[in-house]
Amino acid sequence: MLSWMVWTTPVAVFFAAVVVMLIGMTIWETRTPTLMRKGFLPIATTRGDRLFIGLMCAAWINLAWVGLGEKIQSWLQLAEEPSIWISAGASALVLLLIMRRG
Template structure:
């Protein structure tokens, strides 16, 4: 059933973390309802809005990293394409920034 997708460790970790974030956000919302606020994003957002925006940014960062991996290998003279764990760390930092200051 899931044989169409390459389930590597980074992919499994990403989806497991997304599920954990959704569960955590649901519990947080039930215990403490959110209030819209304005950060550096050009709209007023709730925690859920910022999570969605942060996850979309993380997805685009990872897609760009995978898409440019071979080019970066040539640009920087690397023996192999850069690890996807680097893009995962960058994505996590962007997500944290959006959630905290967005």
């Protein structure tokens, strides 16, 4: 059924993290309903809005990293493409920034 997708460790970790975040946000929302607030984003957002925006940014960062991997390798004259874990860490930091300050 899922044989068309390459299930590497980073992919599995990403999807597991998304599931954990959605479960956590659901529990958090039932305990303390969210209020709209304005951060550095140009719109007033709720926690769910910020999670969605943060996940989209994380996906774009990871896609850009994968797409530019060979170019980064040649620019920095590396023996192999840089690890996907670097983009996963950058994505996590961007997501945390958006959730906290967005």
